[in-house]
Amino acid sequence: MSQINILWVDDEIESLKSQIMFLETKGYKVSALTNGYDALEFLKEQVVDVVLLDESMPGITGLETLGKIKEIDQQIPVVMITKNEAENVMDEAIGSQITDYLIKPVNPNQVLLSLKKIIDNKRLVAEKTTIAYQQEFRSLFMALNSNPDYNEWMDIYKKLVYWEMEMGKTNSPELLEVLNTQKAEANTEFAKFISRNYASWVSPKAKEAPVMSHTLFRDKIVPSLDSEVANFVIIIDNLRLDQWKAILPIFLESFRLVQEDTFYSILPTSTQYSRNAIFAGMLPVDIESRFPQEWKNDDEEGGKNLHEEHFFADQLRRLKMDTRFSYTKVTTHNDGQHLVNNIHNLMAYPLNVIVYNFVDMLSHARTEMEVLKELAADEMSYRSITASWFEHSPLHQALKKISEKKINLIIATDHGNVRVKTPIKVIGDKQTTTNLRYKHGRNLNYEAKEVLAFRDPKEAGLPRPNVNSSYIFAKEDGYLCYPNNYNYFVNFYRNTFQHGGISLEEVIVPVARLVSK
Incomplete structure (x- = not known):
């Protein structure tokens, strides 16, 4: 030195x-x-x-x-x-x-x-982090190889996220490579775990299952509501656990964390399916049955999340909750400014639901725009850009305006995303959907070991868009590409953040409760 x-x-x-x-x-x-x-x-x-x-x-x-x-x-x-x-x-x-x-x-x-x-702070922290992870490595390895249940998988993923964020303090590429290898092994085992158990979790006869998208409101949010104050339930679209950890310190400037947890997104881990399931309190197959006019399949015209308020009102009635609520969706900057200006008026409602779409837009924009590929080149920079967005966002401004009031704040998301690296070749007809992490169609041709397939969509709690439709889901860091223009698409989408498939990053997502200080 x-x-x-x-x-x-x-x-x-x-x-x-x-x-x-x-x-x-x-x-x-x-x-x-x-x-x-x-x-x-x-x-x-x-x-x-x-x-x-x-x-x-x-x-x-x-x-x-x-x-x-x-x-x-x-x-x-x-x-x-x-x-x-x-x-x-x-x-x-x-x-x-x-x-x-x-x-x-x-x-x-x-x-x-x-x-x-x-x-010496950075050096001392880096040395301590390195020693601590070396000690933790074996216990994580043992946990991965001891047939973990769904609760243990949540603990494993939380630990991996913790160490990934701690590695940011070490400036040690070698150590980060070891962690990334361990994370990849974890995703391999997690995909096998989901493949073995998912159908039984979503079966009408399920005896035991984790809290999932369609049970989130009933099992996690309702018990956290406070009848004495205004409640704000904020769904930040496409927010991974590590991104939540990155923005949490900004929340803690104005609020106190009471409870932090995770739950499982349903498959496909995409907005249309998982967020509709949260608001309806139902699996997609049941939403289609109860709301045949409102449910839209991937290949149908029209917005896929236009009826969340209607679905939510119906869920409240089924839960026998006679609660006045407001519903706000923010998809543009103007929507965000309106939220800032209107946030005090929402205090009059016992329950306020806010859907915030920025992180999902960031993910899609990063795929298309070279400058964002540079700014969010990997997980660490992706977390950083998310924290920077939130700190200067209308959502943060709005919450700061009411932070002095007594409120109960619940933050959740619908699904996460994963950085894809491994192309998987799929052949399908013209009706096959274009998603990179899942597809459904009538004549899908694929390598069975590379995906999780449901020939009968009802087994996965999903509608059947057409006769003989089946669903396939990419696992780990795979992404689904057609043979035509194969090399172009492989190179264009490699290292982009995608969702819809099976990985720890997409499936295990945060839900947290905070209160005014």
Whole structure:
């Protein structure tokens, strides 16, 4: 590690010589000055890693010096050292973006600890993360090979997401590669697990099944509603668990997390199926039976999610919930601004449902637009762009406007998505659907081991669009391509984020409850 340059500014610098010598024995290079004016001139000429700054100096105070230091270099870490314990001084210093705050008299180890925290933080975190994952690797391996049930699969996926996000702190491509290999093995086993169990979960005679799209409202959301306050149920379309974890800290600035959980999206893991199932509280085959005019199959004209409010009202009646509710769908920026302007009016309703479509649009736009392929090139950058969107979104603005009120907030999604890498050749007639992660049609030709197939759609709780229609679902990171123009489509869609199939990222998705602080 190259030598670290410290600038220590204190009008009583002579009394700090022993402390400076102590830091120099630890390998730091320390420049000492007695006033703010000299410090500012020094910083214009020299590169400094950390400034130790006395708050009470004659001429120009520490706080005034701090403001001018930030004008020179916004990023430079500054540690304020002062005799003054007054709260207003601390508040002003913290508001001026100091990195740390020490009260005089300080001992040498106190200063050393502060410097280590600032300078060595990333390295120490990376080392600790590496050791911790190496210890966890075997227990994850054992869990994957012990025939996990649906609850254990949720735990495994949560751990994989945790480590994937921790790896962002290590800057270790080798370690990330090991984790990605373990994640790929997990997806292979998960696809086998879903293939063995899915039909029994959605069977009318199912004895045991995880909470899924069509039981989410009844089993997870209804028990979380609070009759004393306004309830907001927000469905953010196409939000993976890791993306939720990326935006959670922004929520926590205004709200307190009460409960965080996951549930299983139905197949296909796509908006038309899974979100309609959430609002109707039914599997698609039952929605088609109860609402033959409203249900639209993939190959039919018209929007596929135009009747969510109607489906939801029907579900409330079946659950014997006589509750006034509002339904808001946001698909454009104007819709978002209307939500910001109207959010206070929604407080009059006991239950408010908001569907927010941005993340799904981001996923589709990333496939088509080269600039977004660069901005969201992998999972880490995809999380980052999602967090950036949410922080500046109308949804965040709207929620901040009511965060001071007593509200109950439930965040969920309909399905996730996966980055596809492995092309799977499929042959079908003109009626075959165009989705990359699932298809249905009458004459599908495919390699049986590469997909999960339902020759009878009712076994999967799905409508039969045509006589002899069957459904197939891509597994792991596969995507379904036709033989014509095969190489073009393989290259165009490789490494894009898609949904509709079977992977941990698409199927196991977040639901969380937050309340006002």
